[in-house]
Amino acid sequence: MAEFGVVAPSVEVAGGKLPTATGKPLSVVALRKTYGDVVAVDEASMEIAAGEFVTFLGASGSGKTTTLMMIAGFCEPDSGTITVGDRDVTRLAPQKRNLGFVFQQYLLFPHMTVSENVAFPLTLRGVPKDEIRRRVGETLEIAGLSGFGGRRPRELSGGQQQRVALCRALVYRPPVILMDEPLGALDKKLRDQLQIEIKAIQQELGLTVIYVTHDQEEALVLSDRIAVMRNGLIEQFDTPRELFERPRTPFVADFLGAANFLPGRVLQSTDEHTVVRLDQSGGLLKARRHALASGTPVKAAVQPGRLRACAPDDGFCTGTVETATYVGTLVRAGVRIDGGDAPLIRLEVPAGRGPVAGERIGLTVDPEDVNLFPVEQGG
Ligand code: ADP
């Protein structure tokens, strides 16, 4: 039960006066946390606007939870600052930061009803009873829980319990709500449904949310912007579209777009395009313009869904379809490119139009969909 002291939202606001849903932005500057030799978070900086849904996305151990816990106040940074609205909260206790939390474990009070659980943050703040009743009713309705107010948590499904936890974080309208893998314990179907609900509630109420997940799809469904984290570093902080279309590192191209990487050298650039001679096939691949000198060794990143099959010798390379797997609306193909033993190029095309195993095909791509990354030399 000790956690409840931590999870229960704060008691800061005097006289029951509630802050509004749209607070000022949250900013984090050069936040750093080490555990012995492990740099859990390395100089993380970001500005989050009011009403924004921001997700920390990364593999396990990349520093997502540590960053969130520093913002929440449960973990003290080695250095850096955290500002909520106009207030520097870096050294404030969690309960003085006035942030809402939802964790993977629901952490509801088992002996209290749903209504009492949701009312808890308001009761703590001494909000008048009528006002509590009104706000709890309103919040339960938003989460589709009207009629469940009298039940105890154990009389609810996992998804319903997580909705109650969400209500408890929403009910006093904290300026920022922090969520650490809140849907991690639920099965896929329920997760998909709750993602849509969380997004709808966030938009309806204009909430500012910082969300943690390791699931790319979940991040894409929910987020206005995503911070892709890796080894304690924010690799890129951008809109889903930018992360897909303009990944700034090969890691981001791979992590979000599952890109194919084709090694080659820059042949020349025009005003519009940069042309790369591919190492393996010797073929010429046209990319959108990059500021790279002729001769620069590069990796060209192309997402499987952006490649198209064409007649052999009509594309930037030619090869043989080695695998073609029907996966519902798509066919996923693996193509062995002529002239070497590089990994199969992965291609995704709408089912019905897909190439078949054994077929000889060429590959083409819109230059806009090709991102080039210079390769460090001597390594
Ligand atoms: P994520 O949430 O992305 O999985 P974490 O923020 O939990 O990652 O962890 C980041 C790194 O910091 C990991 O290498 C982890 O082992 C380490 N770490 C986190 N918390 C502690 C701790 N309390 N003591 C020691 N190492 C920790």
Ligand code: MG
């Ligand atoms: Mg974590």
